[in-house]
Amino acid sequence: xMQIRPAAAAADHAAILAIVAPVLRAxxxxxxxxxxxDDQMLSYWFAPSHEVFVAxxxxxxxxxxxxxxxQAGGGAHVANCGYMTAPAAQGKGIARAMCLxxxxxxxxxxxxxxxxxxxxxxxxxxxxxxxxxxxxIVGTLPGAFAHPTHGFVDSYVMFRAL
Amino acid sequence: xMQIRPAAAAADHAAILAIVAPVLRAxxxxxxxxxxxDDQMLSYWFAPSHEVFVAxxxxxxxxxxxxxxxQAGGGAHVANCGYMTAPAAQGKGIARAMCLxxxxxxxxxxxxxxxxxxxxxxxxxxxxxxxxxxxxIVGTLPGAFAHPTHGFVDSYVMFRAL
Numbered sequence: 298x299m300q301i302r303p304a305a306a307a308a309d310h311a312a313i314l315a316i317v318a319p320v321l322r323a324x325x326x327x328x329x330x331x332x333x334x335d336d337q338m339l340s341y342w343f344a345p346s347h348e349v350f351v352a353x354x355x356x357x358x359x360x361x362x363x364x365x366x367x368q369a370g371g372g373a374h375v376a377n378c379g380y381m382t383a384p385a386a387q388g389k390g391i392a393r394a395m396c397l398x399x400x401x402x403x404x405x406x407x408x409x410x411x412x413x414x415x416x417x418x419x420x421x422x423x424x425x426x427x428x429x430x431x432x433x434i435v436g437t438l439p440g441a442f443a444h445p446t447h448g449f450v451d452s453y454v455m456f457r458a459l
Numbered sequence: 460x461m462q463i464r465p466a467a468a469a470a471d472h473a474a475i476l477a478i479v480a481p482v483l484r485a486x487x488x489x490x491x492x493x494x495x496x497d498d499q500m501l502s503y504w505f506a507p508s509h510e511v512f513v514a515x516x517x518x519x520x521x522x523x524x525x526x527x528x529x530q531a532g533g534g535a536h537v538a539n540c541g542y543m544t545a546p547a548a549q550g551k552g553i554a555r556a557m558c559l560x561x562x563x564x565x566x567x568x569x570x571x572x573x574x575x576x577x578x579x580x581x582x583x584x585x586x587x588x589x590x591x592x593x594x595x596i597v598g599t600l601p602g603a604f605a606h607p608t609h610g611f612v613d614s615y616v617m618f619r620a621l
Contacts, residue, residue, distance in 0.1 A: 321532075328534030370483075371605045372490030372577060372614070409611075412600065414576070415534060436598015436616045438574065443533045449571075452534070454598045454616055 299391075301398040304349040304361065310339055312358035313351065316383050317342050324445055326420050327379070328452075350398065352382075352391050359386040362395045364402055367412050376408035376459075392423070396430050404459045411457055417442045418451040432457045461553075463560040466511040466523065472501055474520035475513065478545045479504050486607055488582050489541070490614075512560065514544075514553050521548040524557045526564055529574050538570040538621075554585070558592050566621045573619055579604045580613040594619045 304313065317338050324331035329341065343349055347363035360382040367377035378399045382391045403411055413432065416424055424434075436454035444450045466475065479500050486493035491503065505511055509525035522544040529539035540561045544553045565573055575594065578586055586596075598616035606612045 324532050328530035328532050330531045330535075368490035368577060368603075369492045370486050370490050371579070371607075372603060373492075374605055374611075375600075375603050410601075410603065412603065415530060417533070435600060438537075438597060438616070438618060439572075439620070441530075441534060441537050441572065441574065441618075443536055445533075449536075454600070456600060456603075458601070 299352055299354040299359065299394070301350050301352050301395060304343075304351045306343060309351055309358060309361075313342060313349075313361050314339060316358065316361055316381050319384070320381050326417050326423070328415050328442065348402075350395070350402075352386075352395055359383050359389075360391040360395050362399055364399050364406075366408070367414070374407070374409045376403040376406075376411045377414065378403075378411065392426055393430070396426070400430070400457075400459060409459055411459060413453075413455040415442070416453040416455050417444065418453055419444055419447050424453065424455075427455050430457070461514055461516040461521065461556070463512050463514050463557060466505075466513045468505060471513055471520060471523075475504060475511075475523050476501060478520065478523055478543050481546070482543050488579050488585070490577050490604065510564075512557065512564075514548075514557055521545050521551075522553040522557050524561055526561050526568075528570070529576070536569070536571045538565040538568075538573045539576065540565075540573065554588055555592070558588070562592070562619075562621060571621055573621060575615075575617040577604070578615040578617050579606065580615055581606055581609050586615065586617075589617050592619070 346365045349363045351358045352360040362380040364378050366373045367375045380395050432455040434453045435456045438452045440449035441452040442450050508527045511525045513520045514522035524542040526540050528535045529537045542554050542557050594617040596615045597618045600614045602611035603614040604612050
């Protein structure tokens with residue numbers, strides 16, 4: 298049985314780091330420095346503004362996501378999330394389940410929309426998944442991501458109302 | 460004679476705050492909390508990632524802007540800026556001069572493009588100015604800004620290569 302639950306800061310750190318570290322080090326999908334230390338990666342994922350959840354299958358963490366306000370002030374009604382799935386759990390609907398959970402949680406917190414600021418266009422699986430969940434590409438940032446193997450590629454801004 | 464020069468952190472604080480505070484308190488153009496204290500506003504404008512400049516006319520500060528990387532990692536080649544002009548100096552080309560300065564400075568620092576993430580659509584003067592300086596609207600964020608008088612209005616993502 299998989300449940301999506303709030304991350305327990307200390308107890309889940311090792312499992313979350315095991316998911317987050319390879320993704321950030323590869324640097325193919327997140328516009329985040331590729332040389333962060335373990336502590337810096339955890340500080341990033343558990344930033345004060347982030348509400349962090351994990352996908353927990355009988356004690357095994359298969360994925361994690363954070364939810365935050367994308368902007369402050371006049372932009373505080375739009376949410377933002379980042380999702381990561383453990384390599385061994387790819388293709389099993391974990392990211393979809395986390396995104397659905399996040400849409401529900403964001404609405405519960407009073408957000409009116411969700412925005413992804415920088416979906417790397419070469420991350421086709423993610424683009425298709427977000428589209429299948431109602432997100433639209435509302436902007437294309439030309440050459441805005443320096444991919445380690447593909448060079449400069451476009452990123453998308455994706456958006457959906459809640 | 461107006462020159463655009465790096466801000467001197469302590470000496471320019473009062474003049475910068477006199478420009479920044481009313482803009483943030485009005486909350487019509489920046490997606491930033493409207494209730495920041497003076498210290499919080501200065502901390503925001505002088506964030507560690509910000510390179511801050513002022514437009515200085517014979518000792519009178521008419522405007523200020525910051526330059527930063529819009530993202531880290533694979534997005535670190537795209538710059539971002541925020542500009543503010545003193546109310547008494549509106550319509551005199553100060554914002555245009557600061558933007559031109561920032562484009563030059565960003566190129567000098569090795570950035571390959573500049574992106575504005577959240578240009579409030581009701582800020583027509585800014586939209587037109589950025590367009591006249593080569594920026595294109597590459598995305599529209601529907602209802603992404605809660606304007607204090609107009610309600611939910613669109614924001615634009617604007618982008619230009621350097």
